[in-house]
Amino acid sequence: MIQLLFGLIFAEMALIVAFVFKTPLRKLVVMGLDRLKRGRGPVVVKTIAATVFVLMVATVYNVVAIQRRWIQDEAEVNPTDQVILAKRLLEASLMGFSLFLALMIDRLHHYIRELRIRRKSAEAVKKQNRVFDDNRSPAPEEIKVLEDEMSKLRGMISRLEKHLAEKSKEASTAEASAMALKKQSEGVLLEYDRLLEENQNLRSQLQSLDRQFSFSDNKKVM
DSSP states (O other): OHHHHHHHHHHHHHHHHHHHSOSHHHHHHHHHHHHHTSTTHHHHHHHHHHHHHHHHHHHHHHHHHHHHHHHHHTOOOOHHHHHHHHHHHHHHHHHHHHHHHHHHHHHHHHHHHHHHHHHHHHHHHHHHHHHHHHHTTTHHHHHHHHHHHHHHHHHHHHHHHHHHHHHHHHHHHHHHHHHHHHHHHHHHHHHHHHHHHHHHHHHHHHHHHHHHHHHHHHHHHO
């Protein structure tokens, strides 16, 4: 049991050293852990860790029980019990240390993976910035062209505004002349009505004169 725990601890220490130094081995270790965390791998690892933790708790309980028995019996310490106690303490320490190293490996793997993702995203952003900068290299010429187009558009707008002002003046002049013509036509109509009335009066006067002359001629004949 102790030899197995020592082998596990040395393997975990080797993994931590592989994580610390940037070597091709670290890529292989990261890829292996990535595959291990897929599918049922996390369940198996958690089951093994839980089993080791339970064994550690049981070993610590045995150590406490042995020490309590020594205190209660107040007897001399048996060398065999001392050996058993030391063995149990060593096993509990090794299991606890192996769990701690496993947790450290998990966190290092997580941070290295996050760092790799951040680096990839940063490189992608840098590439986008480079492409954007390359596309923006002829910016002064484009700005000059845009300024020329804007000046042309401003000239066109000013000409259109002048043309619109002239048309509005012409429209106002035409409206004023139309009003004057309307007033003149109204005056002509009134004058025409007055002349019609005078014509009617003159006709009626002429008819009355004709009647008088015809009546006087009839008297002379009689």
